[in-house]
Amino acid sequence: MSEFREAVIDLGAVAANVVHLRAAIGTPHFMAVVKANAYGHGAAPIARTALAAGADWLGVADLTEAHALRDAGIEAPLLAWLHGPDTDFAPAIAADIDLGISSARQLSTVADAAGRLGRVAHVHLKLDTGLSRNGLNGPDWAEVFALAAGFERDGLVHVRGIFSHLSNASPVADDEAVARFTTGLNLAAAAGLTPELAHLASTAAALRLPAARFSMVRIGIGLYGLSPFDDASPRELGLAPAMTLRASVAAVRRVPAGAGVSYDYLWRAPEDGNLALVPLGYADGVPRSASGSARVNINGRGYPIVGRIAMDQFVVSVGQDRVDVGDEVVLFGDPDVRGGRVGAGAERGRLGGCRRHDQLRDRHPDRAPRAAQLPGGPQREQGARAMNRRVIPDAAAMHSWGVRVAAGLRSGDLLVLTGPLGAGKTTFTRGLGVGLGVRGAVTSPTFVLARTHPSLVGGPPLVHVDAYRLQGAMELDDLDIDFEHSVVVVEWGRGLLDGVAESWLDIEIERPTGALQTGPAGAAGSARASAAPGLDLDVDLDEPRTVTITGFGPRWAGFESAWLGE
Numbered sequence: 001m002s003e004f005r006e007a008v009i010d011l012g013a014v015a016a017n018v019v020h021l022r023a024a025i026g027t028p029h030f031m032a033v034v035k036a037n038a039y040g041h042g043a044a045p046i047a048r049t050a051l052a053a054g055a056d057w058l059g060v061a062d063l064t065e066a067h068a069l070r071d072a073g074i075e076a077p078l079l080a081w082l083h084g085p086d087t088d089f090a091p092a093i094a095a096d097i098d099l100g101i102s103s104a105r106q107l108s109t110v111a112d113a114a115g116r117l118g119r120v121a122h123v124h125l126k127l128d129t130g131l132s133r134n135g136l137n138g139p140d141w142a143e144v145f146a147l148a149a150g151f152e153r154d155g156l157v158h159v160r161g162i163f164s165h166l167s168n169a170s171p172v173a174d175d176e177a178v179a180r181f182t183t184g185l186n187l188a189a190a191a192g193l194t195p196e197l198a199h200l201a202s203t204a205a206a207l208r209l210p211a212a213r214f215s216m217v218r219i220g221i222g223l224y225g226l227s228p229f230d231d232a233s234p235r236e237l238g239l240a241p242a243m244t245l246r247a248s249v250a251a252v253r254r255v256p257a258g259a260g261v262s263y264d265y266l267w268r269a270p271e272d273g274n275l276a277l278v279p280l281g282y283a284d285g286v287p288r289s290a291s292g293s294a295r296v297n298i299n300g301r302g303y304p305i306v307g308r309i310a311m312d313q314f315v316v317s318v319g320q321d322r323v324d325v326g327d328e329v330v331l332f333g334d335p336d337v338r339g340g341r342v343g344a345g346a347e348r349g350r351l352g353g354c355r356r357h358d359q360l361r362d363r364h365p366d367r368a369p370r371a372a373q374l375p376g377g378p379q380r381e382q383g384a385r386a387m388n389r390r391v392i393p394d395a396a397a398m399h400s401w402g403v404r405v406a407a408g409l410r411s412g413d414l415l416v417l418t419g420p421l422g423a424g425k426t427t428f429t430r431g432l433g434v435g436l437g438v439r440g441a442v443t444s445p446t447f448v449l450a451r452t453h454p455s456l457v458g459g460p461p462l463v464h465v466d467a468y469r470l471q472g473a474m475e476l477d478d479l480d481i482d483f484e485h486s487v488v489v490v491e492w493g494r495g496l497l498d499g500v501a502e503s504w505l506d507i508e509i510e511r512p513t514g515a516l517q518t519g520p521a522g523a524a525g526s527a528r529a530s531a532a533p534g535l536d537l538d539v540d541l542d543e544p545r546t547v548t549i550t551g552f553g554p555r556w557a558g559f560e561s562a563w564l565g566e
Helices: 011-025 035-040 043-053 063-071 090-094 104-117 138-153 171-190 203-208 344-351 377-383 395-406 425-436 473-478 522-529
Strands: 005-010 029-033 057-060 078-080 098-101 121-126 157-163 197-199 216-219 243-248 251-255 273-278 295-298 301-306 314-319 328-332 360-363 384-392 414-418 450-453 462-466 487-491 504-510 545-552
Touching (some): 005 011, 011 043, 029 197, 035 043, 043 063, 057 063, 063 090, 104 138, 121 138, 138 171, 295 314, 395 425
Parallel strands (some): 029 057, 029 216, 157 197, 414 487, 414 504, 462 487
Antiparallel strands (some): 005 243, 251 273, 504 545
8 A cells, every 4th residue: 555645756766867967968067956846856855866966056946945955954056046126135145045137136236235245146147038037138238247247346246157048939939049148148258257157958958959058057857857848758858757646545436327526527427437536636736727637547557537626636437447445546657667657758747746745755766676576576586595685884895895796706697786876786886897807997887788898807808787778688688798708787687687597696785765865965966066977876875785685597506605795
């Protein structure tokens, strides 16, 4: 039975999205937008996760959100861009919060506050390039740039950035906005301003309009694994949806043909059938507009929402199927993580987000199913030999343990690594590489699927595989890996071995929930912020991991495990 109602957040998916988008976009700087409580996902944990994965800026709408992040101990560069007319900017300047500026009046008010504090205020001047919302109006640009340059000379203000926003109305409209923005940058330079950052693109333009990328992009919806496009799913963009919204069936009843359902009787049962009551409504972010049009998933099958959605409940028609009180209902989620349930791309678009923040639960689900859930899983379990279970205290120990394990390996050995992002799979594999004496730095093969490291000491090469995006054993086999003469390590490899191998070691690494969100930005956050876009996520979080090693097949039937550190 699931919880009565909850939103499960997969921080590992957020981290993977940051890594993927950084590599795909390639700008020097990357802002993770965590406004509106990180789109309902929890601002502080999402911010820490994004920073740990490689984002180097955070963006929020207003100063209340910005101060909440500072109060949570997050010290990373942070921009807030929407301010009321009577805002006191002094606390934000004291907290080292960058300020988006949309008028000469705001700029003067910020400069005055900075002078009273004896501090320099860092600002980003926002240009209206066609969205007709906030931002400096085109005829005022030259005047405000000159004003800002004067404040810089007086030591009151530093123009760290110039930014704008695109309408995404059409390619032509966006191209025109890029041209206006470029004109604005040139005018700013003519006024003597030398901002380090120019940012225009959010997720959509960052992915499809390279001309809009400039030196930084602001990633909002993509951070959470959702597609900004009608013609591309999250999966097609390489994104993993981070939120699963689910509940338990609260009541079940059978109704006769013609029975009305919920307010206004928008729907009547066309025949005798069963209805399930779900305890979520528009107070939780399920919009009333989804009444009669959206579907949810119960016990692995999709069913329509019928009748009007109320504040705290809605009704689902399950036809003649049996549904019991307590059965899990999934409104949206990642079909990869949630085992083939409703995909987040379409259904979340229809069903909206989740605003019941006190119900959110941070979860780091294992992206690979457990062996007993695989085709043939029970038979494998019966033939498996649980060789070892241990606690590895920190990242250095994980690396050292990999070195020791390598001493017991030989050509033809296959290791399957399972565990969430940040568990230490790549750190362990680095240790294997050292122990095997192979060439080249062992890093995550996420963007190449498989990487071969030749031996420098006459031993077998190490082949490092990331199987997360593979669909089955056939695709693994299609990589044409020389299993017989190599030591092969497959991350996310559970369920992909049918017909590929008869023996392997299954190594499951479990880390404490929340490992990616410890500390303010912390050592991990600082290290990640300056790392290259292709960084792996298994570094330097010194928390204990529990490791379980299980042997499958004849290779490991009578194997002594002293080399595992017994």
